[in-house]
Amino acid sequence: MIFTKKTGSAVTASTGTARLSFLKEQSIKTVFFFTAFFAVIVVTFILLFLLRDGYPIFSQVGILNFLLGPDWAPTAVIPLYGILPLIVGTLLVTLGAMVFAVPLSIGCAIYLSELASPRTKKVLKPAVELLAGIPSVVYGFFGLIVLTNFIRVSFDIPTGETWLAASVLLGIMALPTIISVSEDAISSVPHEYKEGSLAIGATRWQTISRVLVPAALSGIAAAVILGIGRVVGETMAVLMVAGNAAIIPEPIWNILSPLRTLTATLGIEMGEVSVGSEHYSALFGIAVVLLVITLIINLSAVAILRHLKEGRAQGPARKPLISSAAKESLARFGEIIGIAVLLIFLLAAAPWWLAALVLPVAGGWYFGRDRLSQNQIQMIAFGLVGLATVIVLAILVIILQDIVVHGLPALSWEFLTQPPKDLGRAGGIFPAIVGTLYLVLGAIAIALPLGVGAAIYLVEYTREGRITRLIRTGVDLLNGTPSIVFGLFGFAFIVLYLNVGVSLLAGQITLALMVLPTVIRTTEESLKNIPQSLREGSLALGATQWQTISRVVIPPAVPGIVTGAILSIGRAAGETAPIMFTAVVFSSRFLPDSVFEPVMALPYHLFILATNVPGSSTNKYGTALVLLLLVIGFYSVAIIVRTHFQNKARG
Amino acid sequence: MSDAAIITTNNVNLWYHEKHALQSVSIRVPRNRVTALIGPSGCGKSTLLRCFNRLNDLIDHVKITGEIKLDDENIHAPSTDVVTLRKKVGMVFQKPNPFPKSIYENVAYGPRVHGIRDKTELDRIVEDSLRHAAIWDEVKERLNDSALGLSGGQQQRLCIARTLAVEPEVILMDEPCSALDPIATAKIENLIERLKEDYTVIIVTHNMQQAARVSDYTGFMYLGKLIECGKTGQIFEHPKEELTENYITGRFG
Numbered sequence: 001m002i003f004t005k006k007t008g009s010a011v012t013a014s015t016g017t018a019r020l021s022f023l024k025e026q027s028i029k030t031v032f033f034f035t036a037f038f039a040v041i042v043v044t045f046i047l048l049f050l051l052r053d054g055y056p057i058f059s060q061v062g063i064l065n066f067l068l069g070p071d072w073a074p075t076a077v078i079p080l081y082g083i084l085p086l087i088v089g090t091l092l093v094t095l096g097a098m099v100f101a102v103p104l105s106i107g108c109a110i111y112l113s114e115l116a117s118p119r120t121k122k123v124l125k126p127a128v129e130l131l132a133g134i135p136s137v138v139y140g141f142f143g144l145i146v147l148t149n150f151i152r153v154s155f156d157i158p159t160g161e162t163w164l165a166a167s168v169l170l171g172i173m174a175l176p177t178i179i180s181v182s183e184d185a186i187s188s189v190p191h192e193y194k195e196g197s198l199a200i201g202a203t204r205w206q207t208i209s210r211v212l213v214p215a216a217l218s219g220i221a222a223a224v225i226l227g228i229g230r231v232v233g234e235t236m237a238v239l240m241v242a243g244n245a246a247i248i249p250e251p252i253w254n255i256l257s258p259l260r261t262l263t264a265t266l267g268i269e270m271g272e273v274s275v276g277s278e279h280y281s282a283l284f285g286i287a288v289v290l291l292v293i294t295l296i297i298n299l300s301a302v303a304i305l306r307h308l309k310e311g312r313a314q315g316p317a318r319k320p321l322i323s324s325a326a327k328e329s330l331a332r333f334g335e336i337i338g339i340a341v342l343l344i345f346l347l348a349a350a351p352w353w354l355a356a357l358v359l360p361v362a363g364g365w366y367f368g369r370d371r372l373s374q375n376q377i378q379m380i381a382f383g384l385v386g387l388a389t390v391i392v393l394a395i396l397v398i399i400l401q402d403i404v405v406h407g408l409p410a411l412s413w414e415f416l417t418q419p420p421k422d423l424g425r426a427g428g429i430f431p432a433i434v435g436t437l438y439l440v441l442g443a444i445a446i447a448l449p450l451g452v453g454a455a456i457y458l459v460e461y462t463r464e465g466r467i468t469r470l471i472r473t474g475v476d477l478l479n480g481t482p483s484i485v486f487g488l489f490g491f492a493f494i495v496l497y498l499n500v501g502v503s504l505l506a507g508q509i510t511l512a513l514m515v516l517p518t519v520i521r522t523t524e525e526s527l528k529n530i531p532q533s534l535r536e537g538s539l540a541l542g543a544t545q546w547q548t549i550s551r552v553v554i555p556p557a558v559p560g561i562v563t564g565a566i567l568s569i570g571r572a573a574g575e576t577a578p579i580m581f582t583a584v585v586f587s588s589r590f591l592p593d594s595v596f597e598p599v600m601a602l603p604y605h606l607f608i609l610a611t612n613v614p615g616s617s618t619n620k621y622g623t624a625l626v627l628l629l630l631v632i633g634f635y636s637v638a639i640i641v642r643t644h645f646q647n648k649a650r651g
Numbered sequence: 652m653s654d655a656a657i658i659t660t661n662n663v664n665l666w667y668h669e670k671h672a673l674q675s676v677s678i679r680v681p682r683n684r685v686t687a688l689i690g691p692s693g694c695g696k697s698t699l700l701r702c703f704n705r706l707n708d709l710i711d712h713v714k715i716t717g718e719i720k721l722d723d724e725n726i727h728a729p730s731t732d733v734v735t736l737r738k739k740v741g742m743v744f745q746k747p748n749p750f751p752k753s754i755y756e757n758v759a760y761g762p763r764v765h766g767i768r769d770k771t772e773l774d775r776i777v778e779d780s781l782r783h784a785a786i787w788d789e790v791k792e793r794l795n796d797s798a799l800g801l802s803g804g805q806q807q808r809l810c811i812a813r814t815l816a817v818e819p820e821v822i823l824m825d826e827p828c829s830a831l832d833p834i835a836t837a838k839i840e841n842l843i844e845r846l847k848e849d850y851t852v853i854i855v856t857h858n859m860q861q862a863a864r865v866s867d868y869t870g871f872m873y874l875g876k877l878i879e880c881g882k883t884g885q886i887f888e889h890p891k892e893e894l895t896e897n898y899i900t901g902r903f904g
């Protein structure tokens with residue numbers, strides 16, 4: 001009796017509330033749609049505002065004169081706005097960085113995927129991730145103090161701030177991206193190829209070099225393109241070591257010449273320009289050019305990777321993106337370029353001892369390789385691959401130990417709890433620590449709901465279609481946007497147009513936009529890992545979609561979401577360019593009273609100490625160490641959360 | 652067995668971690684004959700086969716004891732050069748695994764890695780191998796097309812051609828027809844028949860008709876042990892062991 005009564009009441013209740021609950025489901029879905037569409041809106045706004053402020057220079061000077069004009073002299077009596085030297089500078093720095101980073105990365109990727117034992121791998125992969133976690137201003141600081149000095153002394157030149165320094169430093173920064181994406185590509189080559197090759201009696205090295213690497217070539221290409229994107233969009237590090245003369249090197253291969261990139265120009269001049277002037281507009285013009293370049297780069301990498309993923313899902317019958325004939329000519333072309341670059345470098349810049357070392361080895365290899373047995377070639381190759389890995393590790397160790405050894409003496413209770421004195425030469429960095437925490441916490445508070453909402457919409461509410469493709473493209477574009485462009489947008493839109501002023505809030509919003517793609521992606525990943533059967537189980541019991549999502553799907557995804565959030569915090573904490581014009585002051589004795597006041601921040605403090613305040617060596621290193629520890633601390637927490645919950649899930 | 656042996660194993664044991672996958676296996680594989688290994692799935696056929704070219708080396712935590720000889724050389728001795736061994740003992744896998752290269756490059760790969768550079772020589776080897784593997788007529792017009800565009804049966808014959816191109820002495824085949832349709836299977840079986848003129852073939856199959864059709868000798872394995880091995884006719888008609896008889900007559904699955 002009781003049973004029937006209950007059923008009856010449930011049915012009556014449902015006719016009454018069905019419409020209401022339908023409305024509720026619809027409005028929830030609409031909210032999620034808007035969070036997802038937000039990325040597209042932001043990208044559109046960025047483009048619009050950059051174009052709006054950049055337009056005057058295009059119309060006055062003309063696009064071609066702007067792009068191809070040979071002189072950048074915005075403060076001359078008769079100002080000249082030609083950005084050719086800046087474009088060339090960007091290209092040269094990128095080229096040099098790739099010459100440095102690609103061989104090292106691919107060597108290291110081969111070592112990680114094919115030679116390292118599982119235990120070595122467990123140590124090496126976090127080390128590479130650590131390299132990715134070092135903030136760019138810390139790289140710049142290291143480059144400025146150690147690398148440029150090393151170059152100055154070894155080449156016996158007046159200053160080490162050169163193309164070479166910028167390329168090496170940016171090459172180092174690109175290493176983790178290229179290594180991890182190529183390692184992934186090589187590891188996902190089907191195991192059967194390897195067995196097939198070994199079963200014919202090919203050596204391990206022949207198998208790697210002739211089957212595995214060629215099969216992974218598209219993935220490796222995408223890795224390199226992503227690395228290029230990273231280098232082209234980098235501001236702080238390059239600004240600190242490139243010398244920044246807006247000239248085209250003379251002769252063009254003179255790697256000991258200073259030069260200036262598009263990003264560095266924005267970083268240097270944006271702070272001093274008067275709003276609305278021709279010069280101001282020219283800087284936004286540069287930002288447009290920069291944005292277009294990086295968007296093309298990143299979208300092509302994304303396209304390649306997506307093609308690969310789909311190809312894998314649909315089995316091997318699909319045509320490879322690069323035909324085998326093209327691959328061969330590519331390899332030959334690469335060989336010629338490599339030799340040319342090496343020769344130019346040796347003739348133009350290298351000290352004689354390097355030439356004396358390299359030329360005989362290269363010559364010996366070229367003429368002697370036919371006489372070596374396959375086993376000897378394998379030994380040499382494995383030696384080189386191991387050497388690449390050792391160099392990557394050594395770079396990490398050198399940077400860390402330099403900063404830790406010099407920074408530790410500065411750390412004291414006073415340093416951590418006092419405001420700076422004497423332009424930061426004395427006193428502490430307390431307001432900067434607090435400012436950075438305010439900035440990143442505010443940023444994540446804004447980005448988390450938007451990002452999680454977007455991910456839920458993408459995974460739970462839609463099938464793949466035109467809308468999701470548009471949203472995904474928006475997220476990809478946002479992800480590829482250089483941080484300095486966020487800085488300019490934040491300044492033009494939030495600080496000026498919305499009249500928020502240079503303030504904590506403006507910085508938080510700008511950083512939030514920047515980390516939004518990371519939040520969306522990590523959340524998407526963890527939602528996709530929830531088995532479909534859970535959703536079906538819940539829906540089959542008559543739960544609504546929102547009930548299913550909120551009670552069944554989200555709870556097990558929380559660790560993944562939290563991990564993504566902490567990673568985003570770490571990333572935001574190390575960024576300088578987005579907050580440089582939107583949120584920070586160099587020196588402040590006080591903490592902000594409201595979100596409408598500017599704050600101090602660690603990365604910016606380090607940047608100013610390193611570039612503008614001579615004789616504050618201990619405090620510089622101390623600041624760098626605190627920043628490094630803070631960022632690495634966030635990353636470690638993220639990794640611990642991840643592994644903790646992974647282990648728990650396994651039982 | 653009367654024919655001269657090319658591979659002999661003596662008391663071979665193999666462990667994956669704790670799992671004792673091969674237990675005291677002693678077998679003689681006669682030269683220029685087709686030997687079939689049959690037995691229920693999971694009994695260790697592939698494992699035994701992969702001992703013959705040391706492909707088990709690729710797997711972590713594998714322990715092997717006992718003696719495996721190719722002619723008179725112990726192939727699991729530390730001094731053995733696996734590359735030379737694998738040149739002599741080729742392998743065709745269960746799932747066709749052509750490289751993502753052109754048809755020509757797939758076959759030329761082996762000779763190339765073994766140092767042949769001369770173009771006319773390579774052309775000759777490629778053509779001979781493809782003819783020998785009975786696929787030449789189907790692909791001669793499109794040698795430069797990707798091998799991944801071939802049908803499954805064609806891919807498998809291409810993989811056989813690829814193996815032949817390095818002129819091995821022994822060809823190991825691990826269920827080479829299990830992913831193929833009956834027509835493609837028939838083509839491969841005909842091919843195996845002709846291969847034994849020049850090569851020793853060891854074929855793993857769980858299809859007993861196939862073993863009966865193509866092989867001269869048959870070994871029956873069960874739970875990691877080689878139960879019995881002899882002339883195919885004898886194994887199928889007068890098995891000595893009851894286990895073998897039960898398996899052949901389908902009394903267990």
Ligand SMILES: Nc1ncnc2c1ncn2[C@@H]1O[C@H](COP(=O)(O)OP(=O)(O)O)[C@@H](O)[C@H]1O
Nearest residue numbers: 667670672691692693694695696697698699710
């Ligand atoms: N890489 C491996 N690691 C652990 N166990 C394995 C591995 N490969 C095979 N085995 C186990 O060894 C036994 C024999 O496997 P296998 O030789 O593949 O059998 P068959 O080919 O006869 O079906 C099976 O029980 C299988 O589970």
Ligand SMILES: [Mg+2]
Nearest residue numbers: 696697698825
């Ligand atoms: Mg098997």
